[in-house]
Amino acid sequence: MHALLLALLSFQDSTYELLVVSGDFCIPCKQMAPTIRQIEQSGVRVYHVDVERQNSIARAWGAEVVPTLIVIRNQGGRYSEYRRFVGITSYQTLRAAIPSPTPKQTPPAPKPQDQQRDLVEWWLRNRLSVVPDGIGQ
Numbered sequence: 567m568h569a570l571l572l573a574l575l576s577f578q579d580s581t582y583e584l585l586v587v588s589g590d591f592c593i594p595c596k597q598m599a600p601t602i603r604q605i606e607q608s609g610v611r612v613y614h615v616d617v618e619r620q621n622s623i624a625r626a627w628g629a630e631v632v633p634t635l636i637v638i639r640n641q642g643g644r645y646s647e648y649r650r651f652v653g654i655t656s657y658q659t660l661r662a663a664i665p666s667p668t669p670k671q672t673p674p675a676p677k678p679q680d681q682q683r684d685l686v687e688w689w690l691r692n693r694l695s696v697v698p699d700g701i702g703q
Contacts, residue, residue, distance in 0.1 A: 582648060582664045583611040585636040587629035589618055594654050595633045601657045610664055613638075637664050 586602055588595035606612045617624045617632050627636055627647070637649040649663045 580639055580641045580665075581611070583613065583638045583640055584660075584664065585613045585615060585627060585638055587615045587617055587624045587627065587634040587636070588632050589616060591618075592632045598633050598635075598654060601655070601660065604657050605660060605664070608661065635660060 584602075584605060586598075588598070602612060615623050615627075615629070617629065624634075627634075629636070631652050633653065633655075635651040635655055636647055639646050639648040651660065651663070
């Protein structure tokens with residue numbers, strides 16, 4: 567009974583965020599920009615990783631092709647990969663893959679100038695505890 571309660575509580579504390587690995591040189595990435603904006607406007611927190619400037623983050627998450635879109639499950643500060651898309655992905659497909667948060671779970675919308683700092687803080691805080699699926703196997 568106790569384990570079931572903990573499992574339910576941990577599910578309720580989960581939020582889903584999107585990690586977008588792209589590059590300025592990438593035409594499909596530019597084509598995805600309106601879709602990513604729509605996702606952000608729907609209330610999903612989006613982290614942008616430039617494959618040329620933040621290559622270590624892209625490599626750690628196993629992003630070998632751009633664009634790579636990774637739906638991340640944030641469970642009380644523990645991050646894990648939930649779903650992954652490589653290449654151009656429609657808004658409907660991407661949005662359907664991201665569980666909708668309840669009002670309690672809705673994270674505050676980040677200010678654009680804070681997104682880069684948030685990503686760096688997130689990476690530094692989690693780089694030792696996060697192991698993306700497929701890394702080291």
